[in-house]
Amino acid sequence: MKIVAATIPPVHAVAIASIARPPRLLETLLANLDGMVYRCRDDDDWTMEFVSDGCLALTGYQPRDLLFNAAISYENITHPDDRKVVRDTIGDCLAVKRRFELEYRIVRADGAVRWVWERGVGIYNAEGGLDALEGFVQDVTARKEADQALLEAERRYRSIFENAIEGVFQSTPDGAYLAVNPALARIYGYKSPEDLIVSLRDIRHQLYVEPERRTEFMKLMAEFGSVSNFESRVYRRDGEIIWISENARAVHDDANALVFYEGTVEAITERKLYEAEIRHQATHDALTGLPNRTMLHNYLQRAIQSARQKGMLTAVVFVDLDQFKYINDSLGHQVGDELLKTVAQRLVSCVRESDMVARQGGDEFVLVLQHQPDEANITEVLQRILNAVSRPWQAGEREFLITCSIGVSRCPTDGRDVETLLKNADLAMYKAKELGRNNFQYFARWMDTQISNRLEMLVSLRRALDRDEFRLYYQPKISMATGHIIGAEALIRWLVPEQGMVPPDRFIPFAEETGLIVPIGEWVLRTACAQNKAWQDAGLAPIPVAVNLSPRQLDQSLPEFVRQVLAESCLAASWLELEITENVVMKDAEKTVATLNALKRLGLQISVDDFGTGYSSLSYLRRFPVDALKIDKSFVRDIALDSDSAAIVKAVISLGHILNLRVVAEGVEDEEQYRFLLKNGCDEVQGYYFGKPVPAEDFTLRLRQEAVNMR
Numbered sequence: 001m002k003i004v005a006a007t008i009p010p011v012h013a014v015a016i017a018s019i020a021r022p023p024r025l026l027e028t029l030l031a032n033l034d035g036m037v038y039r040c041r042d043d044d045d046w047t048m049e050f051v052s053d054g055c056l057a058l059t060g061y062q063p064r065d066l067l068f069n070a071a072i073s074y075e076n077i078t079h080p081d082d083r084k085v086v087r088d089t090i091g092d093c094l095a096v097k098r099r100f101e102l103e104y105r106i107v108r109a110d111g112a113v114r115w116v117w118e119r120g121v122g123i124y125n126a127e128g129g130l131d132a133l134e135g136f137v138q139d140v141t142a143r144k145e146a147d148q149a150l151l152e153a154e155r156r157y158r159s160i161f162e163n164a165i166e167g168v169f170q171s172t173p174d175g176a177y178l179a180v181n182p183a184l185a186r187i188y189g190y191k192s193p194e195d196l197i198v199s200l201r202d203i204r205h206q207l208y209v210e211p212e213r214r215t216e217f218m219k220l221m222a223e224f225g226s227v228s229n230f231e232s233r234v235y236r237r238d239g240e241i242i243w244i245s246e247n248a249r250a251v252h253d254d255a256n257a258l259v260f261y262e263g264t265v266e267a268i269t270e271r272k273l274y275e276a277e278i279r280h281q282a283t284h285d286a287l288t289g290l291p292n293r294t295m296l297h298n299y300l301q302r303a304i305q306s307a308r309q310k311g312m313l314t315a316v317v318f319v320d321l322d323q324f325k326y327i328n329d330s331l332g333h334q335v336g337d338e339l340l341k342t343v344a345q346r347l348v349s350c351v352r353e354s355d356m357v358a359r360q361g362g363d364e365f366v367l368v369l370q371h372q373p374d375e376a377n378i379t380e381v382l383q384r385i386l387n388a389v390s391r392p393w394q395a396g397e398r399e400f401l402i403t404c405s406i407g408v409s410r411c412p413t414d415g416r417d418v419e420t421l422l423k424n425a426d427l428a429m430y431k432a433k434e435l436g437r438n439n440f441q442y443f444a445r446w447m448d449t450q451i452s453n454r455l456e457m458l459v460s461l462r463r464a465l466d467r468d469e470f471r472l473y474y475q476p477k478i479s480m481a482t483g484h485i486i487g488a489e490a491l492i493r494w495l496v497p498e499q500g501m502v503p504p505d506r507f508i509p510f511a512e513e514t515g516l517i518v519p520i521g522e523w524v525l526r527t528a529c530a531q532n533k534a535w536q537d538a539g540l541a542p543i544p545v546a547v548n549l550s551p552r553q554l555d556q557s558l559p560e561f562v563r564q565v566l567a568e569s570c571l572a573a574s575w576l577e578l579e580i581t582e583n584v585v586m587k588d589a590e591k592t593v594a595t596l597n598a599l600k601r602l603g604l605q606i607s608v609d610d611f612g613t614g615y616s617s618l619s620y621l622r623r624f625p626v627d628a629l630k631i632d633k634s635f636v637r638d639i640a641l642d643s644d645s646a647a648i649v650k651a652v653i654s655l656g657h658i659l660n661l662r663v664v665a666e667g668v669e670d671e672e673q674y675r676f677l678l679k680n681g682c683d684e685v686q687g688y689y690f691g692k693p694v695p696a697e698d699f700t701l702r703l704r705q706e707a708v709n710m711r
């Protein structure tokens, strides 16, 4: 900048003051101005020719100290760090004859540093030379500090946004992003926040693996205004699927209209994997990777329910390795572990994917085979397992052979709850061991007795007939219409010396299996007919007595045998009722129909026992000459507990009536069950509520009492 000293008149304070002294009005205005008006030279000192009274407030110096650099120059008041900028800026503007405007710092008389804003203009003479600078300087420290604070806050927030480990976003309700931070771009696999905003324009379909998650997100937003720990699977840019957790809120404008969502995103894939791992560990066996006991129980629980709904068999298969302990002890645990792993794999290969292979512990495995149509199917799988396990296996150089023993229980035949099914499969497995290992055994009721092996059982049962160890107990059937006894069911008991009374469930299945049921059944029929005749002879009101029949008894010779027994006992056929179980009816239907027809021709009654536990359809029953249905006690027991059972009972009653059959409910134990049956039109009831099965003598007393009551 050129200083045109020649154009400036000789310096004299008084002269200048008189030249520059403004009129009075202007003086007042200047005095009240918050700032300093000046006129100065364009020299190294910014020599002041005039300053207004605001000088003192602005700089802390009296105007007279500053005028003509009397005590200090304005150059010196200017902060040392800003002097060059000030000079350059003003110089540049003067060079092109423009107004200048700038902010810089000054140092006040008391040493305080203040920010000032200055605005000014060059004053030129007629020749175009610069005479002076005139302008205005104002303290703007307060505003400057506020700006600075704002800037600082903004910088800090930006830093949090930019450097956060969590993804941060603002997104629109229609599924695009307004802003995202670098972390979110990183989590989603984009090059930069800008790349993400441009590329990801449809959050619902481009981001969420399950687009319904977006619907859910918006629903929660609409309902609660926020989401927290909202976990979803999302696609990264490269298509990889990751887990994220979102915390977000809806932002509304003053009119309460939704403007955008904002929130954070955390990548939680690792945590998810970890959780899955923990879950896996809790439910799986570490050595073989198979489901453990906990998972087995849950699975079996569901399988039982499903078996009931679908009406198919579920098999619980207990597999125990033979002589495993020997291998473990002689070859070491490592070999033992390898063997268990091999067996686990082989077992898995024998079943369908929907079945379960679990490790129960030690060398015991449990398989659950679902939806089996029949026993033949199960047997096929068992055979496969025996073969697979007994294939030679290698440990190092050596080859080994191992076999297993298998026990099987079926749902619903052998049990309808987890504990019973497992216990019975286990029992059957022990029988398989007793029978020489490397074989399978289906559970049978007799296994559940004190008598520990088949041979012993066979001998005892055969002797029981000769030794007169069987007893018949009688349980009353009550008419719903009159409340009187209208029949009795004969139920066998076995009085085993030193063991007491053995219930039929414990030995009838074994007797059926071995054929002993035929002579036992004959004894029952003879005894029951003779007893009934004796009651009639004693003058008691005649009632029919029901006798249970096993499937094995139901062959062509049965009608002739029954005829003989009736003849021998002189009992009219109408006082005899035969109970056959539902499954008998269904099996071998043609032959059964012929036999039943022959029996019916004798004039007796036939009822279907344990109705509801088998799988026959009611309409199928139409083809059979039966007179009554006995609803199984398990449904009666659950009437109050389980709506399914109540519905089944109702359905059996009404459909039974449609088919013109009497309907009997067995196992009635309380008032509530009785009322339910009464309300729903059941014809007869039987159960502890009306009388337990009792020996003939006790039943005689009951009949006598009844006769008295009826009089």
Ligand code: C2E
Residues within 6 Å of the ligand: 475, 490, 491, 492, 503, 504, 505, 508, 521, 524, 548, 549, 550, 579, 609, 610, 633, 666, 667, 668, 669, 686, 687, 688, 689, 693
């Ligand atoms: P079932 O023919 O269904 O007989 C009814 C069973 O329910 C009897 O068991 C009876 O004691 C029991 N019961 C009766 N009222 C109630 C009650 O209110 N609550 C409960 N919880 N149970 C009740 P039991 O005497 O142990 O007979 C079991 C099964 O053994 C019979 O079931 C029948 O299938 C068979 N059975 C019994 N005697 C003979 C027989 O002489 N020959 C053949 N083949 N099977 C028989």
Ligand code: MG
Residues within 6 Å of the ligand: 489, 548, 579, 609
């Ligand atoms: Mg019965």
Ligand code: MG
Residues within 6 Å of the ligand: 609, 610, 611, 630, 632, 633, 666
């Ligand atoms: Mg029954």
